[in-house]
Every structure is written in structure tokens, then in C-alpha cells.
Amino acid sequence: MTLSRDVASFDSATAMTTAIARFLHGRHTAPLGAPTARALLPLAAAANRLPVRLRESIYSAASAAEARPPRRLAAVAFEEIATSIVRLYPRRRYPAVMLGSSNGALMHLCAALGIPWLPQTVLLPLRQRRVPPDEPMRAVHAFDETARRLLDRNPDLVLHHMHDPNQDRLTSRRMAYFRVKRTRLGPAYQRFLVDSLDPGAVLFIAECTRRWPTTRVGERHVFQFGAVGGLEPAEYRAGGPRVAAYLRRYGIARQRWDVPESDGESPEAEWGFEPALRDDVIAFARRHGYRVRRLVFEDPEDLSPLVADLYRWWYRERGLPADQLLVDSFILLDPRRTLLTGAVPYWSVFPVQSSADALARYLDRSDGYDGIHLALFCHGVESVGLVTVDQWRALLQRARVSGTFAGVDVRRYPSDLANLFRYHRCRRVPDRCPPADPLPMRMFDAFLTDSRDRYPASVVDAN
Structure with a gap:
């Protein structure tokens, strides 16, 4: 592949x-799409101990x-x-x-x-x-x-x-x-x-x-x-x-x-x-x-609440718990792991203020989660608009039981070079669901019908 x-x-x-x-x-998803890339984790972890400017040069x-x-x-x-x-x-x-x-x-x-x-x-x-x-x-x-x-x-x-x-x-x-x-x-x-x-x-x-x-x-x-x-x-x-x-x-x-x-x-x-x-x-x-x-x-994250709520509804239709929220970040996502753990996926574009605000709005209108697990894609620099670790912690504290970071060393955020490789090994949420058959199209349509006008994303027939 x-x-x-x-x-x-x-x-x-x-x-x-x-x-x-x-x-x-x-x-499962592999780092950069290649299972062999996991071998780079020790090198990335070693590079993490270098000064920030050296880490920037390595990233570049x-x-x-x-x-x-x-x-x-x-x-x-x-x-x-x-x-x-x-x-x-x-x-x-x-x-x-x-x-x-x-x-x-x-x-x-x-x-x-x-x-x-x-x-x-x-x-x-x-x-x-x-x-x-x-x-x-x-x-x-x-x-x-x-x-x-x-x-x-x-x-x-x-x-x-x-x-x-x-x-x-x-x-x-x-x-x-x-x-x-x-x-x-x-x-x-x-x-x-x-x-x-x-x-x-x-x-x-x-x-x-x-x-x-x-x-x-x-x-x-x-x-x-x-x-x-x-x-x-x-x-x-x-x-x-x-x-x-x-x-x-x-x-x-x-x-x-x-x-x-x-x-x-x-x-x-x-x-x-x-x-x-x-x-x-x-x-x-x-x-x-x-x-x-x-x-x-309109915006990339407009689809995230709809898909998160679809998963939550689907789990409940199957009689499964739907109390764990897994927040993806950019390319840090693993569809298979998400389904096997019974996690509700919420995707954020980048760890920036607009994404944090969108996640906060979603949590405001949801009925809450026992666990929130948050990935943060690290692009190497403290760019304008980047959200601080303390701000992310405040969102994690909205979990009823436990809020955790997924695969990121917050001491080195946003220049954690091992982040890309460590995320795919994260097992904070254990596997608890059997592999599922695909969601039938009629059930997807039923969800869309019941949730019409609730989301900024819409599905319309074109022919």
C-alpha cells in the first residue's frame, strides 16, 4: 500500500x-501511512531533548x-x-x-x-x-x-x-x-x-x-x-x-x-x-x-459535530456505551482504533483558537462525556493563534471523569517531534467493542432526517 x-x-x-x-x-493507521515509520520513534524521542531551535532545524x-x-x-x-x-x-x-x-x-x-x-x-x-x-x-x-x-x-x-x-x-x-x-x-x-x-x-x-x-x-x-x-x-x-x-x-x-x-x-x-x-x-x-x-x-470543522453525534447515536443503537470522546487533530486519526475502542470521534483542524472554540461549542451542546482524550498535532513553532496547553487542559476538565492528552508531550508542545509517531501507539482508551458491520445507508438517512437543520453541514441530492 x-x-x-x-x-x-x-x-x-x-x-x-x-x-x-x-x-x-x-x-490501524500507521504514522505517515507506513508501518516502518514507527521505527523512527526512538530517534524522534532523542531529538526531543535538543534545544528548540535545533528541533526546528530537524523538523524542517x-x-x-x-x-x-x-x-x-x-x-x-x-x-x-x-x-x-x-x-x-x-x-x-x-x-x-x-x-x-x-x-x-x-x-x-x-x-x-x-x-x-x-x-x-x-x-x-x-x-x-x-x-x-x-x-x-x-x-x-x-x-x-x-x-x-x-x-x-x-x-x-x-x-x-x-x-x-x-x-x-x-x-x-x-x-x-x-x-x-x-x-x-x-x-x-x-x-x-x-x-x-x-x-x-x-x-x-x-x-x-x-x-x-x-x-x-x-x-x-x-x-x-x-x-x-x-x-x-x-x-x-x-x-x-x-x-x-x-x-x-x-x-x-x-x-x-x-x-x-x-x-x-x-x-x-x-x-x-x-x-x-x-x-x-x-x-x-x-x-x-x-x-x-x-x-x-463552509469550514472544515463544520462536519465534525455531525459525525461525532452520528457515532454516538450509532453506538447507542447498538447498545454500546458512548461516553468517551476522542479529539483528533489534523492527520492524527485512526478510524479502526476509534471504532474498536467505542470512542466518539471529533476532528479538529489544528490546535489553534478557532478549533478550541469549535470544540467548546460542541461540548456546550452535547450531553457530556465521561472521558475526553485530546490529540494535538505539533507543527514545530509557536505560530500565531496557537492555543496554550493550559487552555487545552481547561477543555479536558469538562470530562465528567477523566480528561487526558493523547500521544503528545505537553512539555515540548508544539515542537514535540515524536508526536506523529506516539499518537498511533496511544491506548488510553482500551478496545471494548467488537468489529462492526458498516452502518447501513438507510440508518444514515434516518439520522440525517432526525437531525435536519441541527448542523451547519447539509446533505442534498444532486440528480
Whole structure:
């Protein structure tokens, strides 16, 4: 089970694809999708004892190891990547498939239904040497020729060159983020659907409508400065005290970043859905007798309360306890472990203020949990908007019995290098549920009917 080397294993799309594929094979999620990566835990634990700046350098070098040289990336044929994605899944018949936006809650929904997910967006990590994180004006046109050749070779792709010196500071020292979104299914996805779906199956399209200011660089090519997380688009561009303090930490005496002018808005690079794909999916479904249902939500975390409550309802329908909440963070998720432990999954994007606020709102409207177990993805730096350990502890204290951190060394947060490997060994919640048959589609529909208008996410028929 391996993906193309041209995609980043640490990205949301590839990590989540691998997680749901391993689930469908009856396996737990492995760090970076590779069981052999667990061998890196002792090295990461040893590196954790180094000073923070040395840990930052290690993080930067390790993440950049996946970056591809411009010549190689320009020659990528996306159908080869798509083929490597569909080959991850077990060859059997499915009643439905999920396509579209990346989303951790969506992976738990796929696990409940027992169906695969085909991502619209993937990250092509591009090697860069001479573009400092805090100089987006140098980044915007640094790889125009590479982008042109990539898009000429792949006419069904839209390229979002993303540059975020806040959350991706360490990775962007040596790597540019080329996120590509497909506008058509393409042969590999189409073959997989025809070969794997039951007659009359459902094609779910996950559509995150989050948009972001962008600068048009070329045809099917935009530049996005900043990303979903600790800062909103206006603060990325206008700066202010929080940005100034962050820049001073790295020896930069400015109030703001010097950024290219935006000339429009586009689907957010990592999470947003490119609507052109929807038309192709609907046309394909009509040709083959499939149904299409749109799962529409504005922000990535809007789906999390719906999926958490679905699991809680499902456990109770099966006569199982539903008193343990497991809070995932970015790519730290394990669908199989979640179901075997009988945990209710709640996915958060990053350990930032907006995610903490969303979790607090969910806890406010839920009927409480005996246990809350919280993962925190560590991206290496104290970025703007990051939530402190004490703030997270306050949320854990809302558990009726016990609130614990899952797999993170809070003394080294947010630069715990072992976090990515330790999370998958965490067993704070013991296995207590037998493997379940997939949730029947009629039960999912019944839950949606009973909970109509309760959530910011909606499911609508498209054909």
C-alpha cells in the first residue's frame, strides 16, 4: 500500500487516504501511512531533548526530504498519482464512494459507512532553496516555468501555490506547496468507480465552500498567501501586534508581511472544493446509473459535530456505551482504533483558537462525556493563534471523569517531534467493542432526517 512518491505523505489528503484505505483492509493507521515509520520513534524521542531551535532545524530538514526537484515535478502525470490512490483500496463492491474535499471527520464517516474516499486535492511538494518564509513577494513567481509545464501536461488540474509563513514556517524553508485540484474524474477514478460500485450506488461529493483571497498567476494557476488556521486572511495581509511579535521572534522588525495584491477569491488551497469537478461527477453518474448526493459545509470543522453525534447515536443503537470522546487533530486519526475502542470521534483542524472554540461549542451542546482524550498535532513553532496547553487542559476538565492528552508531550508542545509517531501507539482508551458491520445507508438517512437543520453541514441530492 504505497502512494506515488510525487505526493507528500504528511499532507491531509494523502494521510487521510491512507488512513481510510488501511481501515478498509482491517488495519490501524500507521504514522505517515507506513508501518516502518514507527521505527523512527526512538530517534524522534532523542531529538526531543535538543534545544528548540535545533528541533526546528530537524523538523524542517525531515519534512523537506519529500520535496521533489522542479524538473521532476514539472513532469508529473497526475493519472499516475490517481492510479496509486485507487490501488490502495480493497478490490470489492461498495454501496457508495466519497469524493472531494479533504476532511478528518469525513474519514470517520467513510469508516462508518465502509466506503472509500477519492481526494480532489493533493500536495505536490516542490524543492525550494532561495525563498525565505517571510518573503511571499519572492515566492509568488519563483516557479512560474515549473507551474506552466505541470499544467500543460495535466489540462484537468488547477494549481494553488500556497505560501504560509505562520503554520508552515519550518517546512516552507525548503519546500514550496503546490496543491493541485482536479476538475474532472479522469480515467483512473472512473475505472475504479465502474469496477467497484454496486449498481445504483451513491456518489457523495464532499464540498467545503471555504474560500481565500488569491493572486492570479496564470491560466489555472493562483497564489494563496496564508491558510486556514490561526490567522484570518485580513490579518495575514494587514499584520498587527500578533504578527509583529511573531516576526520579532525570528529577528524581523516589521509589523506585517509584504504580500502580493489579491485580485479575487478561490477555493481554499488545502480544504476548499473546486466546483468544476461536481459537473463531471454528475454527468458520469447519469451515464452509469448512480445517484449523487452533495455533502456541503463552509469550514472544515463544520462536519465534525455531525459525525461525532452520528457515532454516538450509532453506538447507542447498538447498545454500546458512548461516553468517551476522542479529539483528533489534523492527520492524527485512526478510524479502526476509534471504532474498536467505542470512542466518539471529533476532528479538529489544528490546535489553534478557532478549533478550541469549535470544540467548546460542541461540548456546550452535547450531553457530556465521561472521558475526553485530546490529540494535538505539533507543527514545530509557536505560530500565531496557537492555543496554550493550559487552555487545552481547561477543555479536558469538562470530562465528567477523566480528561487526558493523547500521544503528545505537553512539555515540548508544539515542537514535540515524536508526536506523529506516539499518537498511533496511544491506548488510553482500551478496545471494548467488537468489529462492526458498516452502518447501513438507510440508518444514515434516518439520522440525517432526525437531525435536519441541527448542523451547519447539509446533505442534498444532486440528480
